[in-house]
Amino acid sequence: MQLRYNLLLLWGLCSPFLFGQQKQTTSQLETVQVNQLRSGGSVGVDLKGSGVRIGMWEAALGSAYLPDTSLSDLSAVSAQQGTGTSSHATTVAKILASQGNAVPSEQGVAPSAQVFAYTYDYPHTTLGAEIGSAIEEYNLLISNHSYAEGNGWVNDTFWSGVIDMSETEDYKFGYYGNESRMLDSIMEVYPYHLAVKAVANERGQSNGGTPFTVYSSSSYNIVSRSSPVPEQDGGADGYDGLSRDATPKNALCIGAVNNISGGFSLISDISFLNSSSAYGPTDDARVKPDLVAPGQLTAGTAYTSYATPVVSGLAALMQELYRSENGRWMKSSTAKALLIHTADAGTSDGSPLPTMGWGIPNAVSAANHVLNADGNQRMIEGELENGATKTFRFYLDGSSDFRATLVWTDPVGTSPALDFNSSDLDDSVAILVHDLDIEFWQESGPSMLAQPWKLSAANPGNSAWRGDNNVDNVERIDYPSASISAGWYTIRLSHDGSLSKTQEFSLLISDAGGITFSAGSWNTAPSSWGSDVFVRITDVSNVARISDDVTISFLEMEPATDLQINEANSVTISGEALLKSNSTGTAQIAGPITGLICRQSYISGSADWRSLSSPLKTTVGEWAEELSHVRWSGTTTPSVYSWDASNVQWNALSQSDSMNKIGAVSLYMGSNSHSQFTILPFTKTTRGRPVERHITLSLEVDDDVSSSDDHKGWNFIGHPYLASIDWQGLDVSQTTGSFYIWNQAESDFATSDGTNFTLGGRRYIPSGQGFWVYCPSGSAGTLLMDSAAVSVSIDQELTKSITPQLRVSWYMSDGRVEDVVLLLERGAKLEFDIWEDIPLRDGGDPSRAELFWGELNEPCAIARVPSDSGVIALNVAPGSSGLDSVIVDIENAETKTFYWEVDTAVFPLDGVPLSVWQNGGKIFLHWNSSRIALEENAPDGRFIYFEDAIFWTEDAAVDVSIYDMNGAEVDSLKWMGADWKSIDLAPGTYVLRSNEGHVVKFVVL
Structure with missing residues (x-):
């Protein structure tokens, strides 16, 4: 039974003397351009994996499991279990996170990350629980698995196939095994955790010409044979070489290629010359491996054990960058999508290959997609409900090839049942549980332009083709710029079959233009948006306003930006809205909005x-x-x-x-x-x-x-x-x-x-x-x-406050200005109170305008009145010097409605004719906090609602219609000039719209 789980450690177990001669970590970093993410690099960042925690599971080299944590460059690596120092584990840890202080050429991909080392040993029944416990205890975002089960020829004399199934082919190649299921389950339960798994180095391994032993039946009885000789691992063409623990749907599976000095530039740079990395696809034709990475330490063999930590480390750098830009971690499906979306493909059209999947990671392309300098690189984390279809609409200028990548963490699948006969070989039944679909459409027509790539199970060596992919939970569309004319396009997301639960997904799109709000205005008015557009708000100085019913597929709001949605309208988010936050502030939305929202809040302090x-x-x-x-x-x-x-x-x-x-x-x-x-x-x-x-x-x-x-x-x-x-x-x-x-x-x-x-x-x-x-x-x-x-307004931490107030300023003909302030305070009285109110100083000047308090005729400087509502009687003395103008302002009292009353005539707060002030006499001030009209925009003139009447402030004609919240017109009014008009409406909320563009919401009690 031990032989069933014999592990090939993917780095020459027969050549242990090569350990310690790690010389090409620098070359590995150059291959995927990690060196450009350091200080002084072309991207302009300095990424080292700070804040990211990585788990590392290692199989035994002899009886030793652990990296040598006594090395100064591995001070951030801690051993959690196991005994003995393994050169294999030490090398993996160095590639992943060596600090490079003692040996600068060996600086790892993520030298500032923390690494927690664990053992992987037979039996593996508790591995899933162990990984889950470690994720919870240490908040591991990534786990590195540089090991693989030995299938087929484990050595020259033992073949691990079962001859009752086939005398020449090991059924386990391409099979969805228990450990693949375990990794899928882990990532389903922990959606932020990305497992990065090595495929084996077994391609081409075969019998050495001596008698060999095999399993004979479901009981795994061992028998000796000399013929027929089973095929080499992977078959004659190599396209059936994935061990059954390297076929998970959700984990990122990595193959190995030669290092590329200076980094990728041509497809021909990618070479398997020194690699025996296993080829895919899986039995159900899924694309595996997902990616390949450089695996050489010296000029010799490229091993997947050493390619895998390159990708794990790169994922850590991308998490660090994403968090610094967005304030949160990526979900594992997003991190996986990012590395696949931005990889350098092994084909001219971007299609996958069974040898290398989607290609070799490109750290610069991945970082630039996250940085999103032009605002058109999309990273969407959304949800798809059973029976739903989502549409994402964007503008392409035709200057670059189009690419969209959809990834989701699929529920754990079911391994094909084994009957221990030939029917068990290469079972092509799809392991996929939730079958999501992505399509690329042109609006004109409309017409579908492309479906995702897919491989053939029957003919894996054939080029990938476009079609309805029902096996992969990574779906990518590539479309050439030569076939794209400038215009609007859409991505449609749907699903086949049924979804057992709401499915979260990650969608990346390159160079997809949309609507922006910057420098105080929209680049396109909301009334002409159409549906399902991308919208980005970047202006932190002005409030973005929407006064139309719109559907947005993806809304991105930078920290400290504000969106005000008209109460009579609504915004529907068909994909996701991302409200960002950092130390400068939090994005805010006021008004009717529905759909999936991702909101951030920045929490500081001790x-x-x-x-x-x-x-x-x-x-x-x-x-x-x-x-x-x-x-x-x-x-x-x-x-x-x-x-x-x-x-x-x-x-x-x-x-x-x-x-x-x-x-x-x-x-x-x-x-x-x-x-x-x-x-x-x-x-x-x-x-x-x-x-x-x-x-x-x-x-x-x-x-x-x-x-x-x-x-x-x-x-x-x-x-x-x-x-x-x-x-x-x-x-x-x-x-x-x-x-x-x-x-x-x-x-x-x-x-x-x-x-x-x-x-x-x-x-x-x-x-x-x-x-x-x-x-x-x-x-x-x-x-x-x-x-x-x-x-969307918010006061900061206050050291002083502004009491709500009304200020009347008389501008006199002799150039003087006289002010009276009415403070609205809770608990204040309507009557004059010598202990609370401040009378005008003694020795009043009869030429100066004055305001007197009610029947007591006390001259006022500051008067305190109740904050909620009230009516006070005031007496105006215009003064003998005459008045040029009167200005009435309110501060911090915008939620109150005020009006003046003189001889039963009523006037809005700033609408009392100058002649009334000049004549002097009694004037009443009314205010109320329960009758509020909210002005949604500000054309010339305004409407004021108070006590079942509406006042128009301008001496100009205007027509209005009044609507209830169901959109039904309930009244229409016409003004020829400034005046009050009565309304008779049932209690409720209403919206007034004028032919001049005014929009006012008011409540009738």
Whole structure:
């Protein structure tokens, strides 16, 4: 039985003296152009794998397993299990992550990565659990597997086939074996983990002419034979040489080629002259190996054991770069897609070969795709639901060849059953579970231009051809520029059969143009976009606005950018929206949007508990997917909690809990003297769909039975939206009116009622923030989270605040200016209060304009009035010097609606005729926070809605229509000039549109 699992270690076990003569790591790096990713290289980056953790599984060389961690250049490699120092393991570790201090020529591909070394030994029944445990313990993004099972001729005298199946062909070549299934399962469970697996070095190995032993039956009885002599490993043409542990769907399988001094430039540079690397494809005609890489250490043989860590290290560099650009790690399907998409092909048309798959990795091309300097290199992580089709629309100028690559982590497949007869050979039944499809279409017509490449199981030596690929979970389309005219094109994603669950996918497209918002404007107006376009927002100084119903296939928003969607319209994301975040800010969206969204939030500071929430529908486990050392309920030290307001206690959470139903979570981040959790700063990523836009929360109310410090009535709430909430825009009457956020710097709660702030309080609550409110005894215990209060504006950490205010400035004929300020404050009185209000200084000048407070006729300088609503009577004394103009401004009070009343005539805030001010006398000021009209754009003039009437501010004719939220026209009005017009509408939300382009949303109560 041991012979069934005999391992060929892929680097000359018969020539151990060659170890220690590692001289060509530099040449290996040049072959895939890793040297250009270092400081001074052509790409302009310095990548060394910082922050990336890699697992390394090694088979025994004799009885030794481990790399020599005593070497100074391997100080970042730690042995986790096993004994004995192996020259094979040491060499793999050097290629992967040698720091190159002692021997600069041996610097590894990812010298700043951390490597955790494990053993791979017979029996392998616990290997899957071991890998899973290591991924969870150390957050391994990558694992390197430089070993392969020996199939066919294990040595000159033993053939590992079963003669009951075939006397000349080992069924295991190309077969989907248990260890391939195990790697597929690992990557399905851990979607960010990429396993990189060596194929064998057995191609062409054969009998040495002596009698040999074989297996005779399903019992694996060993018998001696001399004829017929089984074929050489891989067959006569070599196209059936993959060991059964090198046929996984999800892992990246690597073959070996000669090193290329100076890097790839011509297809003829790729050579197998010194390589016995196994060729594919698999029995079901999948493309394997996926890639080849340089495997030479000296001028001799190229081994897959040493090609594989080149690719593992390159994957680490790409993860480092992607995270620095996007604030998060790539999913394994994206990392795999990136290396395949940007590889240098072994064919002129980009098609795969059974010898080398998609070609040899190109570090420069991969890095440039991630850097995306022109904004047209697309990397999309999306989802496809059962029965769905997704369309991605983009512009091609025809100047370059087109390429699109689709990769998904497929559910683990079923190995073909074995009957131990000839029917077991080369079973071509597809191992694929979810059969996704990609097609390239031209809009004009429309007409389908291309389907993905595929290989033939019956004739693997034939060139790949285009068609419906139902075996690979890597599908790539290449199309020549000579056949592309400038215009709009689409990629269509669909599936055959059914999907047992929503399938996540990664889609990469090169040179795909789209819509951009920069320098304050769209390059194409939203009204003319069409559907399923690519959209990118890069302007951090201006708010991007959409006032049309549009469908976007991929929306990319750079950190600190803002998108305001008109409340009467909607944006549908058919693919994915990526909202980026870094230390400069977080991308925000206000307004109606649906679809899959990936939102980032930048978390900084020192180690402490954080109060966080999710504006997207997800489970706690999915929300915490990227975090380190998360411990769930049922463990001795849980690290994620929610607040149970009813029972006044903290509850530890499980991965299956709904992130949205529990409100907010409290979890520890950073490192302290006791433990290390997620290292800060950290960019947190959440994926899901937006929550409902109007949410009524039922809160726990203090019963006044227990003492006041028992926490009864305190509620821990999660922010449910993709932009900041303006606390002033919410009805908080059933709470104390304030919210509380833990301020780490103050070691206390920052407090805000939307107007007054303490200890760093603020008016706006950032998206993704958890906060506290208190409901006193007697309150109804409700809080309406209304999307109308969502704003793309956000105040920073406040050291001072601006109280909402109205300022009246009289500009007098003699050049003087007189100001009166009305401060809107909670708890203020409508009556004049000598202790609160500031009267004008004594010795008033009769020539100066003055404003007097109501019946008391007190001259005002600063008056405090209630913030919610009210009416005050004022008296105007224009002064003898005369008035040239009067200007009325508001600050930090945009959610209020104001108007003046004089002798039953009403005027908008800035619409009182100068003659009224010049005449003086009594004037009433009305304000109300519950009747708000939100101006969505700003053509000349504006409309003001208040108390079932609408005021038009301009002395010009205008026509308007009013629509309900179903799009039905419910009223039409016409103004000939500035005037109020009454409306009679049922309670609800409405949108006014004018023939001049005004759009106003208002609520009738």
